[in-house]
Amino acid sequence: MMASLPTLAEPRHFAIWESALFAALIVASVWAFWRPFGTILRKILASKSDADFHLFPIGRRIRDFVWEVMLQAKVIRERPLPGLAHAFVFWAFCAFALVTLNHCATAFGAAFLDPAEPVSRIYYYIAAVFAAACAIGIFGLFVRRFFARPKWLGELSWGSGLVALLIFLLMVTYLAAFFVQPDSLAARALWWAHTLTLLAFLPVIPHTKHLHLVLSPFTIFLSRGGFSRIPPLSGDEDFGLVAGKDLTRLASLQAYSCVECGRCTEHCPANNTGKLLNPKQIVLGLRGYLNEYSPASEEPLLGKYNAQEAAFQCTTCGACEFQCPVGIEHLPIIIGLRRGAVNTGAWEDDYGAKLFLALERGSNALGMSATERDKFVEKNTLPIFDGTQEYCLWLGCMGAYDPRGREIVLALVRVMRHLGASFGVLRKEKCTGDPVRRLGNDLVFQQLAEANLESMAQNKVKKIVSICPHCVRTIQEDWKEFGAPPAVEHHSEFLARFASQLQPVQDQKRIVFHDPCYLGRYRGVYDQPRQVAALAGDLVEAPRSRERSFCCGAGGGLSFLGEEKGDRVSHVRAAELAATGANVVAAACPFCNTMFQDAFAARGEGAPELMDIAQLVARGLPE
């Protein structure tokens, strides 16, 4: 039956001059590709090596590669329709590898696929299916980019149009060859049309964002992994990203891999509320810098291409890094730029200086006297941790000094007492260093992390539970730079484990849970707080929830930096939460809690009630 189906028509014989011409064109095309691409590659390779880079364990890299590159899962999940269209273009490229190789080999009489032979024929048909899907896909993407024009894609560019056209032509010239006679003039014309398109495509790549075709598989495979992993400083002259000389190979590779899709900016709370910060521009700024200067340059990175103001508007919510389909890690870059500015004293900000001075000398980010914590512990007869209890209840700055934070701690204490969990609080605590870590103050962060690690060891702490996702993250991941931290969990994880022993509260509340960035994207904890909140009423979801949750505006040290420009992030999110019609907003982070408290206070009447999940379940306990 197959014999009756049309098959791919190709010219069989090539005149010497034709083969020679083709060979010359290949050389020209590869040369035109390599000239700019070689420059880029040299810039990447000339960048400083990543001191903390380890190829192993390689399993995670292979997994990411298969999932994100081969299966295009991230591209599809975050933007299903265009994602699928993109996936088909990608898969068609893969399917075409052999076809194209054979296509070129034909010109030199070295073809290894034979249209008359069944296996090759089947392969051609499979490639044809992908070609058709790809042609439709690229057409769809073209319409989206040039007519639907979502604002995140940015300005129209000739490059994108040209590439779409070339890809479309490649597919059409392949498909059309099924409908002409083998060895006919038409077959020869199609062969040349296909070939010329291909040879024209290659040199376009390094000049456009289609560079990601070549680079992004490497970017994804080589990425640091984890989330917002901040590399340790290496040596006495490393202060973070100060100038070109500080850019590492990973940073440079990532800068050149950006495909300008704008997913990062689309989800960025700072950009969405009228701030200068645009995560895509941060990445493209590095690229611009590298194009103009060399990776050995002393020219400051914060200057012509990236603004200091923008770098310090980031809440470190991680939405950008989470979204990026090509494995760009924005947070090490943004925090790297902040480190460069803070560690050298270039950042001048009254609020920032006040926070740093408070933490250089004192114990907490709120600048309060440590005796205030002592009084709180004493007044509420919180047991002191002495090494015999199972849990060390970590108060954190908010839990120890902030009135609302204290209420959350006390609610959790009630639940822990009810459950008969043994716990104690440390006699003294210092800030975990979260705000200084995110603002790039390595000096103070190191002091705090080391002092805390020492106190953990002295007090023989094995397991920490904390109401603050920022503390949890900083203890678990960031302290690692200076020692081995004890196990730590967030109270939502603790409470979820004991959910069966907690009484449901039956007062018909509709509850919307706000995913804190540092619990969700940073830690991957989404279900536990919902499970806990569900004990206290019916859950509804906000339009942006779980991985796509929209920041409260407090992270990255920003809650200490005074008034923001543009709209307040917290107000935007509070309005979104209120619009769900829920009468309770459940929070799981003391920073979210204060931000929303202020936002709801500004809304006045009719604002939903705001409670931490610990407070929600504590209501159900017998007095």
Next chain:
Amino acid sequence: MKIVVAIKQVPDRDAPVRIAPGGKWIDETDLQWAMNEPDAYALEEALQLKEKNGGEVVALSAGPERTGQTIREALAKGADRAIQVVCDDLGTRDALGVAKLLAAAIKPENPDLVLTGLQSEDIGLGQTGVIAAELLGLPHATLILHVEKTDAGVTVKRELEEGWFQSIEMPLPAVLTMQSGGTKLRYATLMGIKRAKTKELKSVTAAELGADAAPVVVLEQIALPKKQKSTQILPGSPKEAAAALIEKLKTEARVL
């Protein structure tokens, strides 16, 4: 302009203060230490003067070994070099004894300006700076918020009471004792700390300076302030009670 900043290391504000046995000084075990805040402002003012007018900032501190930490902090914030007067008896020296140490260390430096905090956060005598000025034979001014270099010397902004300020022209060299809050302090940076390691830190002993310690004022005893709360109900008609309240506010609380 060469500026010497005299700095004292004091117990950190959050540190638990206990009285040492004998009741003459505090128990120094387990204490954290920090730079005396008015001295931190003196250092900041010196650094700003240097940034504007050029010159050199020399940090000077007297105290035991641990004082080195505060001196390195001063170097990290931008002082060019430092002198540490190593002495273990700082707590038993009176203001004159300390001023003698400082003056002896300052003299060979021949600075244009000496800045120090107007008082220390520990014992708060507020005399060391002015006595040192006297020993050095230099003019001085106290409670200074801001210093501006002029052709003839300096113009200083001095704090008076009730929100009044005084502006004074002074010749150089001079000694100024600085009030907190006149400017904004800078934060310490990693780069500063790293650079500080390569800066000169000269160490001299009290004996080498030939500054005797015999105190003229002896500290007899120190005590923690007593905390007390008391409630009084003022009897009588509202009118009488109000009159009694005003009387008490005037004579006892002295807030009126």
